[in-house]
Amino acid sequence: MLKTPLCELLGIEKPVFQGGMAWIADASLASAVSEAGGLGIIAAMNADANWLRDQIHELRTKTDKPFGVNVMLMSPFADEVAQVVIDERVPVVVTGAGNPAKYMKAWNEAGIKVIPVVASVALARLVARRGATAVVAEGTESGGHIGETSTMALVPQVVDAVDIPVVAAGGIADGRGVAAAFMLGAAGVQVGTRFLVADECTVSEQYKEMVLKANDTSTRATGRSTGHPVRALKSPFTNAYAKSEAAGASSEELGAMGTGALRKAAMDGNYEEGSFLCGQIAGMVNECQSAREIVDDLVDGAERVLKGASAWVA
Numbered sequence: 001m002l003k004t005p006l007c008e009l010l011g012i013e014k015p016v017f018q019g020g021m022a023w024i025a026d027a028s029l030a031s032a033v034s035e036a037g038g039l040g041i042i043a044a045m046n047a048d049a050n051w052l053r054d055q056i057h058e059l060r061t062k063t064d065k066p067f068g069v070n071v072m073l074m075s076p077f078a079d080e081v082a083q084v085v086i087d088e089r090v091p092v093v094v095t096g097a098g099n100p101a102k103y104m105k106a107w108n109e110a111g112i113k114v115i116p117v118v119a120s121v122a123l124a125r126l127v128a129r130r131g132a133t134a135v136v137a138e139g140t141e142s143g144g145h146i147g148e149t150s151t152m153a154l155v156p157q158v159v160d161a162v163d164i165p166v167v168a169a170g171g172i173a174d175g176r177g178v179a180a181a182f183m184l185g186a187a188g189v190q191v192g193t194r195f196l197v198a199d200e201c202t203v204s205e206q207y208k209e210m211v212l213k214a215n216d217t218s219t220r221a222t223g224r225s226t227g228h229p230v231r232a233l234k235s236p237f238t239n240a241y242a243k244s245e246a247a248g249a250s251s252e253e254l255g256a257m258g259t260g261a262l263r264k265a266a267m268d269g270n271y272e273e274g275s276f277l278c279g280q281i282a283g284m285v286n287e288c289q290s291a292r293e294i295v296d297d298l299v300d301g302a303e304r305v306l307k308g309a310s311a312w313v314a
């Protein structure tokens with residue numbers, strides 16, 4: 001059985017987080033992952049307090065296991081969402097898109113385990129000093145908002161820099177990836193792209209089909225000129241966006257282009273106008289499965305690889 005100190009710390013059976021995914025990671029997916037023994041995470045994205053409260057209540061009708069909420073720090077509703085997680089006694093908060101320092105004291109005092117997503121050693125050190133329980137070190141292979149450093153290079157450097165558990169994210173979709181993350185010093189993994197095609201994932205069928213058909217070169221990163229790059233499947237939207245970016249469009253113009261594009265992909269399956277956020281590992285995601293099958297495959301596969309690895313040592 002694969003258990004790490006992270007399991008004990010969070011009261012989960014398997015060291016697998018389902019990454020928060022805006023417009024996608026709702027109570028349906030998160031409850032299924034938590035029921036399977038991992039950590040399901042509801043993405044609060046740009047939603048308001050009422051939406052999040054409803055999702056938390058719905059999740060609690062489906063599981064009594066630990067779960068998390070992903071708080072997007074750039075959301076206009078971040079302050080009210082930060083209070084909802086306290087009022088609702090959410091066990092784990094994972095933060096995305098920035099520095100959560102503003103909320104750390106209140107969350108720590110409420111007994112919430114705070115796990116910021118970081119793309120650099122500097123931010124990992126800062127949040128560790130402010131009382132983070134663990135960090136998610138997310139490499140540029142990931143879907144969604146990305147940093148510059150790859151998972152392979154980032155994870156061991158973060159592991160060396162902080163004395164709290166590190167969860168590896170970006171480019172992990174099978175047992176080999178999980179085992180590799182552990183070898184780099186991680187105590188768990190966060191997976192987004194593979195869960196896009198989970199049976200319990202309510203994303204549009206168009207989105208799922210595009211992920212299933214993707215290969216190793218199907219994604220591209222756009223938005224570097226804005227300081228907020230994003231990785232998505234190549235599509236009419238990313239072509240148009242990249243063209244505007246290359247032609248020197250301002251951050252405001254590019255921001256306006258991007259507004260609503262993920263919703264169009266996730267909810268409407270709008271191929272022409274949608275932004276289908278997705279990681280580089282999509283080429284290995286070839287099958288729709290239940291959340292439980294995915295969690296089990298990740299963990300069982302890692303166990304096999306880790307047991308077999310000793311064969312290489314004389």
Ligand SMILES: Cc1cc2nc3c(=O)[nH]c(=O)nc-3n(C[C@H](O)[C@H](O)[C@H](O)COP(=O)(O)O)c2cc1C
Pocket residue numbers: 018019020021022024043045070072095096097117138141142143144145169170171172190191192193194276277278279280281
């Ligand atoms: C469609 C999509 C939406 C995402 N939205 C968010 C988000 O709202 N907040 C966040 O912190 N991370 C977000 N992420 C990142 C994931 O939580 C996770 O860290 C990442 O997907 C892991 O890399 P992988 O895609 O290679 O599995 C998103 C990823 C995807 C694919």
